[in-house]
Amino acid sequence: MTDFAALADAAWPPLERAELGGWRLRFAGGVTKRANSAWAGGADDLDGLDPAASLEALAAVEHAYRERGLPPLFQLSGADGDARAQLIGRGYRAIDETLVLAASVSPSPPVSGVEIADAPSDEWIAVWWAVDGRGGTAELAIARRILTGVPALYAGLRRDGVLVSVARLALVGSWGGLYCVATLPKCRRRGFGERVVAAVLAAGAERGVTDAWLQVLARNAGAIALYERFGFAEVDRYSYLWVEICS
Missing domain, CATH: 3.40.630.30 (Gcn5-related N-acetyltransferase (GNAT))
Incomplete structure (x- = not known):
């Protein structure tokens, strides 16, 4: 199965990367959410963490972003349900639902x-x-x-x-x-x-x-219609979770 999150991470590279508590962190001076957010990256480490360790990892990720003067930001797909629930419990909310579309070329x-x-x-x-x-x-x-x-x-x-x-x-x-x-x-x-x-x-x-993918905001109907004319269809979706002040 194609890992579109990994493809996108490679195609829009941050200036700095780090791994922490099963999360993959990206930093680029706050320029674009893609290059300044943490994602699970398909890492099995998240699945193996108990709730206490998972919360500790989230706190460590938050600290890493604050150290760089950036707001903690997480990119989560539908498969990251446990992490989403924990973040919502910490006061985060989902923004910018994004579709991942793919097509043969x-x-x-x-x-x-x-x-x-x-x-x-x-x-x-x-x-x-x-x-x-x-x-x-x-x-x-x-x-x-x-x-x-x-x-x-x-x-x-x-x-x-x-x-x-x-x-x-x-x-x-x-x-x-x-x-x-x-x-x-x-x-x-x-x-x-x-x-x-x-x-x-x-x-x-x-x-x-031979194949292409793209990311487009779910609310951008005009762009989606354009890409559908080239055969692009939805293969995944994700959103960002953020909070202005974290505990």
Whole structure:
């Protein structure tokens, strides 16, 4: 069975990783929840912990995040029911339910008018950051390190010479992780997002990608409809658990 959480961890790498009490911790200066949350990682260690030891492990994870000036944040799927119950008991609440979608990738002709590169240009990052970015210069520098921490392909579409739509495909073995699909607000509803997705998937197939996955907020019906047109279907889902003040 494919471990999509592990694929995503590889495709969106934090600046620092650690393992503690059966949890896998990720730190990246608070830039994106993906790179700043703890996950079970399929570790059998969590199953073997008694309730007292499990609570002790949770407290240790919380301390590790606070030491770095970050709020404790946990990424949990439906299989992590015991940990979810313990966190809710500590005052945590679930936010940002996220779907994991996957699809097979078949070779297809290149999409005309879409540029493909092995590294993100400043212009590419500026478009993505204008849509999805949160923070200033320091956060943008961390985001760049995350993007370039694993081999990936970067698609960009121009309109009147200006880059307006982008997408990233992280290369993890035969899998491709679709990230950073973003179109400037003034250029939406013209099919640009669909074109950059088609182009980056086609480029991935040329590099040996046979399957792809992506993560999308469950409430983002428009994006889900776009991805379904490429054959993506739900294979998993998760949410983040967080609390402003932990005991």
